[in-house]
Amino acid sequence: MKQVVRVAAGQGFWGDWLEAPRRQVEGGPVDYLMLDYLAEVTMSILQKQKERDPRMGYARDFLGAIESVLPAIVERGVKVIANAGGVNPVACAQALRELAAAKGAGGQVKIGVVTGDDLLPRLDELVARGHVMANMDTGEPLSTVRDRVLSANAYIGSTPIVEALSRGAQVVVTGRSTDTALTMAPLRHEFGWAPDDWDRLAAGIVAGHIIECGAQCSGGNCLIDWRDIPDLANVGYPIVNAKADGTFEITKHPGTGGRISVPSVTEQLVYEMGDPHSYITPDVVADFTTIRLESAGENRVRVYGIAGRPSTDKLKVSIAYRAGFKAVGTLVYSWPEALDKAQLADRVLRERLDRLGLRFDKIMTEFVGASATHGPLAGTPNGDLPEVQLRFGVRGDDRAAVERFTREIAPLVLNGPPSVTGFAGGRPKVEEIVAYWPALIDKTEVQTAVEVIA
Amino acid sequence: MKVRLADIAHARSGDKGDTANVGVIALRREWYDLIARELTERRVADHFHGVITGDVKRYELPNLAALNFLLHGALDGGGTLSLKTDAQGKVFSTALLRMTLDVPDAEARALALPAAS
Numbered sequence: 179m180k181q182v183v184r185v186a187a188g189q190g191f192w193g194d195w196l197e198a199p200r201r202q203v204e205g206g207p208v209d210y211l212m213l214d215y216l217a218e219v220t221m222s223i224l225q226k227q228k229e230r231d232p233r234m235g236y237a238r239d240f241l242g243a244i245e246s247v248l249p250a251i252v253e254r255g256v257k258v259i260a261n262a263g264g265v266n267p268v269a270c271a272q273a274l275r276e277l278a279a280a281k282g283a284g285g286q287v288k289i290g291v292v293t294g295d296d297l298l299p300r301l302d303e304l305v306a307r308g309h310v311m312a313n314m315d316t317g318e319p320l321s322t323v324r325d326r327v328l329s330a331n332a333y334i335g336s337t338p339i340v341e342a343l344s345r346g347a348q349v350v351v352t353g354r355s356t357d358t359a360l361t362m363a364p365l366r367h368e369f370g371w372a373p374d375d376w377d378r379l380a381a382g383i384v385a386g387h388i389i390e391c392g393a394q395c396s397g398g399n400c401l402i403d404w405r406d407i408p409d410l411a412n413v414g415y416p417i418v419n420a421k422a423d424g425t426f427e428i429t430k431h432p433g434t435g436g437r438i439s440v441p442s443v444t445e446q447l448v449y450e451m452g453d454p455h456s457y458i459t460p461d462v463v464a465d466f467t468t469i470r471l472e473s474a475g476e477n478r479v480r481v482y483g484i485a486g487r488p489s490t491d492k493l494k495v496s497i498a499y500r501a502g503f504k505a506v507g508t509l510v511y512s513w514p515e516a517l518d519k520a521q522l523a524d525r526v527l528r529e530r531l532d533r534l535g536l537r538f539d540k541i542m543t544e545f546v547g548a549s550a551t552h553g554p555l556a557g558t559p560n561g562d563l564p565e566v567q568l569r570f571g572v573r574g575d576d577r578a579a580v581e582r583f584t585r586e587i588a589p590l591v592l593n594g595p596p597s598v599t600g601f602a603g604g605r606p607k608v609e610e611i612v613a614y615w616p617a618l619i620d621k622t623e624v625q626t627a628v629e630v631i632a
Numbered sequence: 633m634k635v636r637l638a639d640i641a642h643a644r645s646g647d648k649g650d651t652a653n654v655g656v657i658a659l660r661r662e663w664y665d666l667i668a669r670e671l672t673e674r675r676v677a678d679h680f681h682g683v684i685t686g687d688v689k690r691y692e693l694p695n696l697a698a699l700n701f702l703l704h705g706a707l708d709g710g711g712t713l714s715l716k717t718d719a720q721g722k723v724f725s726t727a728l729l730r731m732t733l734d735v736p737d738a739e740a741r742a743l744a745l746p747a748a749s
Contacts, residue, residue, distance in 0.1 A: 315651075447698075448643075540708065551723045554682050
């Protein structure tokens with residue numbers, strides 16, 4: 179058994195730094211590269227792509243990431259685990275196989291594919307058998323939006339990834355695996371943690387949570403001492419150095435920028451936190467109030483003491499549904515009295531929309547530079563602001579009304595308050611809203627499958 | 633003595649649906665008890681009056697010298713529905729740090745708290 183297993187985070191979301199995977203593999207020794215691509219609404223975007231082309235529906239960035247590390251992982255045996263498969267993990271694996279062949283590594287990379295999270299084909303059957311799949315936030319039954327559902331995927335845990343690794347996969351591609359499972363799986367695989375070893379499983383979850391947002395634990399978006407965080411241009415993404423006993427260190431490659439410290443790791447621990455006593459995952463319920471952190475040297479934080487409890491008999495389901503349309507337009511007003519001008523433009527625009535008889539579920543105005551981020555907490559601006567951006571958004575079910583709104587912004591440049599600019603982007607775009615519906619399903623309803631191809 | 637929360641704590645915030653979470657972390661471990669005493673659910677709800685539409689739930693993490701607040705109805709529906717600039721609740725952290733605390737002078741001196749300028 180390895181004494182220490184090194185899991186490096188290479189992507190914290192779809193759209194993260196393209197350089198990071200290669201830097202993690204080339205910057206020093208690592209055993210696993212973990213790539214997290216899926217946010218709450220990503221699955222629905224991928225589902226739309228799959229509807230247009232059945233060979234699509236996965237995170238295409240993943241192929242570029244693999245291409246950038248392929249020679250190094252083939253040479254050194256670094257394994258890759260990614261939830262890049264989206265709603266089409268099989269197509270993702272096929273594309274990966276073709277990429278490896280085209281780059282002269284045909285047959286050298288065994289690919290594990292995890293499926294079974296996609297509940298869309300079974301949705302009506304599940305509802306018919308009494309699974310209400312009520313919205314976890316509002317309590318409404320899924321039937322209220324059933325005809326507008328685009329995708330439905332169960333969040334699955336680490337077990338099928340562990341199976342893929344034990345069957346020799348070097349790259350494992352999943353659909354809607356939890357972010358934390360991508361880090362947990364290699365630790366379970368290497369250390370042989372039992373599926374009811376709750377404290378160690380909880381440690382794996384905490385390790386996953388700390389590195390799942392990439393550089394957000396290593397100096398990125400870090401508020402404490404932010405001016406003094408060195409060399410963010412060269413920021414090092416985090417690496418978990420884990421031991422079989424469930425303790426681990428968070429670190430980064432030497433010579434990289436950013437900072438790993440007890441405060442930087444703590445900021446990431448509280449990110450998107452709910453009830454810290456019960457961080458519920460498919461594998462285990464982790465208790466974040468048991469986590470102990472201590473500095474283990476420069477850019478090294480030791481994590482220990484973590485306790486867990488048995489997981490629940492449910493899985494969370496990520497459902498995406500069409501929820502109307504929205505558009506946001508902006509104009510910039512300059513000194514003097516910039517805020518007054520922007521406020522007058524807002525009143526003019528609202529009166530015009532009203533006279534046109536346009537009805538929306540929501541109209542929202544923000545004054546960027548004065549109060550957009552903190553609202554009334556920002557107080558009255560000190561002095562006469564140099565400029566203010568008027569940011570005006572509407573939302574509703576009627577696409578035509580939203581479309582009509584987008585034509586009311588530009589006229590204000592010539593027929594509204596003065597000293598206005600910043601309209602070069604043209605008319606705002608109407609966007610279809612794909613909203614998120616979190617629900618629960620019995621674990622016994624979801625069967626995952628693993629296939630390993632070369 | 634008036635003390636700015638921003639001078640004795642740091643914070644990070646994020647989202648879950650229409651709920652923003654704010655984790656507040658004491659800059660020094662010995663300041664945690666004071667922060668935990670002052671930042672009640674009621675006090676934070678009052679602070680965000682007119683900004684959020686739902687209630688506030690607080691959790692304590694003494695192991696991290698941190699408190700976690702859930703601010704319900706904070707994000708205009710949340711995620712893709714929201715028209716807000718901060719649809720993901722990323723800067724509710726600094727919005728909470730705008731709070732000013734009234735700390736008895738003796739306690740402030742004993743804890744070496746920085747006074748609000």
